Amino acid sequence: MSDFLIRNADVADFDDLSTVRKDIYIKDGRFEKIADAIDPASCPAATVIDAGGKLAMPGFTDCHSHVYQTFIKGPLDDLVITEWLVRLFTFEEYMTDEDYYYATLLSCLSAMRFGTTTINEMGGYEHMDATLKAFEDAGIRVTFGISTTDIPENEVTPIISVEEAIARSEEVYRKCHGRNHGLMKASVAPAGLPAVSGEMAKALKAWANERGLIYHTHLGEGKMETERVAREYGLGGEAEALEQLGILDDKTLLAHSIWLSDKEIDIIAKSGAIPVHCPNTNMKISDGIPKIAQMLKKGIPVAMGCDGEASSGTKDMVREGKAGSYLQKAITLDPTVMDAGTTFKMMTINGAKALGYDDLGMIKEGCQADLILVNMEDDLSLTDRDHRIGNLLYAGTGHAVDTVFVAGDLKLKDKKLVGFDEDLIIRKCNDLIHDLNVRTGYVKE
Template sequence: MLLSGTVVVDAGTTIEDGAVVTEDDRIVAVGERSKLLERYPDHERRAFDIVAPGLVGGHVHSVQSLGRGIADDTSLLSWLFDHVLPMESGMGAEAMRAAAELGYLECIESGTTTVIDHLSVHHAEEAFEAAIELGIRGRLGKVLMDKNSPEGLQEDTDEALGETERLLERYHGSADGRIKYAVTPRFAVSCTEACLRGARELADTHDDVRIHTHASENPEEVETVREETGLRNVHWLDEVGLTGEDVVLAHCVHTDESERELLAETGTHVTYCPSSNMKLASGVAPIPDYLDRGINVALGNDGPPCNNTLDPFTEMRQASLLQKVETLDPTATPAGTVLKMATLNGARAAGFERVGALREGWKADVVGLSTDAARATPVHDIRSHLVFAAHGDDVAFTMVDGEVLYDDGEHVGVEADRIRMRARELAANIDGTRR
């Protein structure tokens, strides 16, 4: 397929009248449109205003999609223990499948082609199957919770780790490598030391497995960990082995100097979730400082109950504007930096090679966007437009691994109306968590 338009090769390079040529699951050529039309005269041709790399959701909760809007105006621990965890504990396999499908639909139709997905304690296989079926690229993991957890979610440590290994062996590397595993403790508050150390052991005994957890999102969480362990959150995670190049920590809002040094020294990845941090009044993550230290920062939406959308373009806008307000520096986190967080940095955190840019030999994860809207007129700078003006509903085309998943407002090969209808039905039956 030959996809033409203004091509965003990566966060720093664009081709005004360009094209991207894909064959099977790879990009075979990127360059000037006229030259590629001559070289590839028999390829199917599609034209868009903008052709860009698929975006990467560096921290999402697809299985919370049925809870969109149930827990507004609460702080983190109340949001979690009074609302979201009760919802998850009441969800059976059918609801988990419907929620994951709904979440992936939203991602695909708004330009997200890769996710790092923090699932739930039970029925994680439903999300894996949904990801395989819908075609998204993902690093997924069953949640581990073996202390301080609600009835129905707290597990025996050995059983939880055993189920994790079973899922890992079944799904890691599936769908021709499009689906990979992340060992996923919920966070230090709900996991024993044995559980956290067991997570590290599982990751170490399997190739290319990541660890994905939450850290230092809220002052109350940080204080709880300190009271239980005598250490600040990131230091405790380091003590039990949960730092390093294979670890993705969501949030990291409340870290001190020593923790930031540790994140940089260990090569631990951080995912910035600005909308969630604002909505839950968690605070503002020190993103410019992390970037200055060489810490890889990805961008994530978090979950629909604390966002309430999985639109990556909305998240990019918030990511930049929040830092400008926090630092009183209009140059903080410019558009190119944020776009890199949402593409190459996210792919690096997720552990997918040759993903996050439109380059020859890289994976064919491509989105096409329209600028046929008043807010997209004029477009003086493509990066500025994508970060500050574009919306997910500008996406007209989404390709993952060379497969067209979304085209001209329609999901390809998926009964999207059925998924949305079933999700509404099941959401109506969730035990009321809004207090």
């Protein structure tokens, strides 16, 4: 692995939206030294990159994802959720190992191109080997768990027994945990209480606890489903049910967290569990709007995720953060909530901590060097060097990201992926997606 000396980087401070110009020496995948000026002669083995005043930020952490959906975002557009789910499972049935490999690769590379360095993936079991190989080849940091269900929500839901869920989790752990120089970690990822029995939830939580792993699940995403769970448990909602089952703690990630009572938000705050805000999905498939501003006021360190592209349409965390910030301002009638600094913290340090890292999501000596440089001087609409952090969120997109490092490894340079032929990947994926659309009968040959 190469070492790097990045000179003249404007390091973003999310507390006061200021920047401070620094040189950054990356050695063995970590921030070795950050100082006003570092003499290249002091690190002769390092490759020198002049950031030329580009904005430096920690890499983004996408805390809720289903990467394979990048191949099926078109056919799932503009559908009501019941039909959306049936079509999702139908497409999954038709996807091959090769589809999963290239979908995962395409989604990871898109995410990295937009500055994401970590993905928290809820994936599928059927093509797990191809999926894990693609994560490894992409070189992105990932926490991977397989979506498990034992309550059929419709006639095509793939259900398995609790024993099988544990056996599959063992397999994920064996094949994934610690892989690719530790960039890959295992988790458990039961889909959510509408489709998961209390018995399965408890068994997977206990299994994860024994290994110190994350429990990653959907929470309160659909109104009707949440009401059904509340009735079945005789409680106020899904969060109350999770509390009763002993699932909620600081190793539990709760994607969406929309249909929650005030009492449940207090329960989550006390438990340390982390909601993951996925606003593009919430809007596009009309789930509802979570009370994120209220959660933040209670001190809950909410993280953010792009979810699957079949529901969000994008792997761009900047667009995700902007959507979330605007939504909260609109529903609270308060423009101060989810301000730019808070939103970027949700996209970086909060996500890293949620996934169990205490040395990630910060540009700090000793921490893992997941770093992005943002060039806002080649985009007319982003011009104003004094307000770059706010402008990136409110006026920009992830396209402004210019350089990406994952654990000190250079993945994007001058807006081009390093080590990948983008044109080749686009051509290959276009062909595979078209074949899939034809096989499933949604598009004519």
